[in-house]
Amino acid sequence: MPAAPTPRPPSLTERTIEAVRDGIRNGTFVPGELYSVYQLADRLAVSRSPVREALLRLAETGMVTIEKNRGFRVVLPGARELAEIMAVRVALEVPAAAHAARRAGPQDREALEKEREAMQQAVLDGDEGTFLLHDQHLHGLLLNLAGNSRTIRIIANLRDATRLVGMSTIRTSRSLEEVYAEHLPILTAVEHSDAEAAARAMRRHLESTGKLLLRGAATENDDVDRLWEDYVG
Amino acid sequence: MPAAPTPRPPSLTERTIEAVRDGIRNGTFVPGELYSVYQLADRLAVSRSPVREALLRLAETGMVTIEKNRGFRVVLPGARELAEIMAVRVALEVPAAAHAARRAGPQDREALEKEREAMQQAVLDGDEGTFLLHDQHLHGLLLNLAGNSRTIRIIANLRDATRLVGMSTIRTSRSLEEVYAEHLPILTAVEHSDAEAAARAMRRHLESTGKLLLRGAATENDDVDRLWEDYVG
DNA sequence: TGCGTAGTAGTAACATGTTACCCATGGCGA
DNA sequence: TCGCCATGGGTAACATGTTACTACTACGCA
Numbered sequence: 001m002p003a004a005p006t007p008r009p010p011s012l013t014e015r016t017i018e019a020v021r022d023g024i025r026n027g028t029f030v031p032g033e034l035y036s037v038y039q040l041a042d043r044l045a046v047s048r049s050p051v052r053e054a055l056l057r058l059a060e061t062g063m064v065t066i067e068k069n070r071g072f073r074v075v076l077p078g079a080r081e082l083a084e085i086m087a088v089r090v091a092l093e094v095p096a097a098a099h100a101a102r103r104a105g106p107q108d109r110e111a112l113e114k115e116r117e118a119m120q121q122a123v124l125d126g127d128e129g130t131f132l133l134h135d136q137h138l139h140g141l142l143l144n145l146a147g148n149s150r151t152i153r154i155i156a157n158l159r160d161a162t163r164l165v166g167m168s169t170i171r172t173s174r175s176l177e178e179v180y181a182e183h184l185p186i187l188t189a190v191e192h193s194d195a196e197a198a199a200r201a202m203r204r205h206l207e208s209t210g211k212l213l214l215r216g217a218a219t220e221n222d223d224v225d226r227l228w229e230d231y232v233g
Numbered sequence: 234m235p236a237a238p239t240p241r242p243p244s245l246t247e248r249t250i251e252a253v254r255d256g257i258r259n260g261t262f263v264p265g266e267l268y269s270v271y272q273l274a275d276r277l278a279v280s281r282s283p284v285r286e287a288l289l290r291l292a293e294t295g296m297v298t299i300e301k302n303r304g305f306r307v308v309l310p311g312a313r314e315l316a317e318i319m320a321v322r323v324a325l326e327v328p329a330a331a332h333a334a335r336r337a338g339p340q341d342r343e344a345l346e347k348e349r350e351a352m353q354q355a356v357l358d359g360d361e362g363t364f365l366l367h368d369q370h371l372h373g374l375l376l377n378l379a380g381n382s383r384t385i386r387i388i389a390n391l392r393d394a395t396r397l398v399g400m401s402t403i404r405t406s407r408s409l410e411e412v413y414a415e416h417l418p419i420l421t422a423v424e425h426s427d428a429e430a431a432a433r434a435m436r437r438h439l440e441s442t443g444k445l446l447l448r449g450a451a452t453e454n455d456d457v458d459r460l461w462e463d464y465v466g
Numbered sequence: 467t468g469c470g471t472a473g474t475a476g477t478a479a480c481a482t483g484t485t486a487c488c489c490a491t492g493g494c495g496a
Numbered sequence: 497t498c499g500c501c502a503t504g505g506g507t508a509a510c511a512t513g514t515t516a517c518t519a520c521t522a523c524g525c526a
């Protein structure tokens with residue numbers, strides 16, 4: 001494991017970030033509602049400094065917006081934002097998949113296979129939370145294989161902004177099985193060290209699930225396919 | 234102009250970021266040297282809070298590293314880092330150029346033409362500082378045309394990390410003229426709304442100047458072409 | 467009723483105090 | 497000579513105080 005760049009206990013700032021994320025997931029923070037930074041600091045029993053920093057970072061990723069002298073709001077990304085995000089993901093993850101296919105060694109494939117199995121199990125259990133978790137792990141493994149740390153960081157940030165939408169979307173669309181199936185060609189291509197095929201499969205996967213996300217967030221004014229064409233092309 | 238999201242005076246944090254950038258450019262901060270956050274705060278006559286935040290942000294972009302309980306250092310990206318950065322730029326800017334070609338209107342082309350002229354003048358003057366400035370403006374215009382705000386932000390961050398290297402590299406290689414010439418096919422393609430050609434030209438440009446940068450930063454252990462192949466592919 | 471305006475609550479941004487921690491150094495004993 | 501540990505300088509992270517704004521509110525005037 002090349003990990004462990006931060007073996008020391010998470011700072012209050014980091015814990016606050018996590019707390020806000022959790023709060024968003026479990027409904028403590030309702031998207032659109034206005035919240036006070038001071039009160040949040042009180043609730044978490046920390047001072048305003050780490051809370052302030054945490055919110056600034058979350059705002060950078062687009063997860064919350066800060067309204068000057070008013071407080072902060074949790075933001076659900078709209079269809080346009082999601083289209084932008086998916087455009088970046090496609091641009092970065094498609095070539096990353098190709099690289100991964102070229103560079104994967106036996107132990108890498110084993111790790112991928114493990115995630116695949118976990119995903120499959122989650123499908124059988126109908127557990128979309130676990131499914132999304134392993135889905136992200138799998139994409140993370142591929143990015144790690146590609147070896148570009150900048151890409152990894154960028155995608156991690158984007159993921160944050162979409163996770164919330166993903167949860168609700170994928171559930172209502174009942175397509176765990178389909179999304180799972182889309183991963184298989186990617187893994188097969190990696191298995192065969194076929195970079196071209198891996199890229200194609202990844203693109204297809206991102207397009208498919210991306211449009212699913214877009215549809216979940218689209219209003220009647222949004223033309224999902226047109227948005228996709230405009231941003232991702 | 235859809236700009237002006239921050240019409241208010243820059244905060245001390247922002248001014249500190251700028252101060253550090255300037256300091257790096259004009260040699261006040263020597264790469265590799267260790268500097269004290271406290272002393273920097275004193276020197277700028279501000280408190281530690283904004284300086285701390287500024288350095289944290291700069292550290293995120295990779296421009297400086299923070300050594301725990303020791304201070305901070307300015308980092309010159311190595312060949313590997315540059316390869317990673319260029320990989321991201323290629324992945325994002327090549328499709329962006331295609332989009333830009335599709336969407337450019339008359340006034341957009343006029344703006345691009347203005348930058349081209351300014352670049353040309355800078356070439357004639359042998360002024361690589363001005364040249365790089367307009368080069369960045371031109372790339373910025375294309376990204377704006379493509380319309381993805383995430384992409385814009387990401388590239389802006391990457392630029393920061395490379396600017397320093399670019400300055401010294403492009404001067405020694407005396408290739409202002411060549412780099413300028415590489416932009417022309419891109420602009421021609423945009424003029425003709427030829428997305429494919431724009432993408433090709435942008436890729437070629439980024440590959441050429443990217444390798445130039447890599448060579449400038451490479452040690453005897455680095456094989457530039459191999460690095461490029463590994464990361465950008 | 468409509469509108470400007472003083473008043474008020476609440477905050478962003480910054481300054482400063484505090485604590486625990488890390489690292490380098492030098493003395494000391496084996 | 498080498499390794500160990502106490503010590504002190506210096507910092508990261510956090511807590512808290514302070515100030516200048518900003519957006520809302522309500523009041524009074526037309």
